[in-house]
Amino acid sequence: MSAPARVVLLAIGNELLNGEVRDSNLFVLARSLTRQGFKVEQAAMVRDDPQAIAALLVTLLESHPEVIIISGGLGPTADDCTLAAVADTLEQPLVEMPAAREMVNLAYSRLLAAGYVPQRGPEEAQRKMARLPLGAKPLLNPVGVAPGVWLETGATTLVCLPGVPEEMEALLEGTVMLQLTARFGQRYWVEHAIIVHCEDEATLTKPLREIAAGYPDIYIKSLAQSFPKSGAPDTTSAELRIIIAMHAADESQAQQRLKEVRDALQLALNRASVPVLRIES
Secondary structure, eight states: OOOOOEEEEEEEOHHHHTTSSOOOHHHHHHHHHHHTTOEEEEEEEEOSOHHHHHHHHHHHHHTOOSEEEEESOOSSSTTOOHHHHHHHHHTOOEEEOHHHHHHHHHHHHHHHHHTSOSSOOOHHHHHHHTEEETTOEEEOOSSSSSOEEEEEETTEEEEEEOSSHHHHHHHIIIIIHHHHHHHHOOOEEEEEEEEEEOSOGGGGHHHHHHHHHHOTTSEEEEEOOOOOOTTSOOOOOOEEEEEEEEEESOHHHHHHHHHHHHHHHHHHHHHTTOOEEEEEO
16 A cells, blocks of 8 residues: 655744744645645744745755645745745756736736726736746646746756745645645545543553554654643533554545444543543544
């Protein structure tokens, strides 16, 4: 059985690292890609600094992931330097591409017609958003202006998406995920959950360790929750979720495998006197 394609995520922006904007893109990307059967191996943030972006990209490419997805830095302003850094990393020139320029023009026509902008942006700003590393393909941005970018480099597919969450998600769900699935094949992330009554996660240590040792190919994880604040009434229900999950090429076989693990874990929880409240799958 082939392994899931490995993905690395990179979010770019001073505003993220200054704490001015709470990042949601890495969360959405990780969740969506995992549920589509990809394995997200790591995620990073870096400032709007071409040299820093290029240096980090070199490091990430050295691990030969199947996919790198970058969010942020595709816009018209001077600090939007992602594509310049990508071009520098790959030793390719930035080239104004007619297809990308047409996408920018169509985006402005759409925004003008809707009354969202009073006029088209400056010519140089439009041209900047249409300059892509040589060999890249533009991806239509259905919400904003700057196109996304798809680029094959060696064994890695590199995808650049806008940093505005609504634009990123529209491109991800409308275009990128379909192309990634076509490129790497359909796989699945199959997940079950056991909800237990447990006031202290430490009580789960032994049963979880026991089952994990017997099923090393299965992801088993208890999701911790905070204790009540001192002096405050306990408004929690002491419910705790245990996740059992796996990547698979065959969803039906994975479901059967997880049921086997789930049943074994229930027995281990019973031996540890941890009440099982319900099963979710």
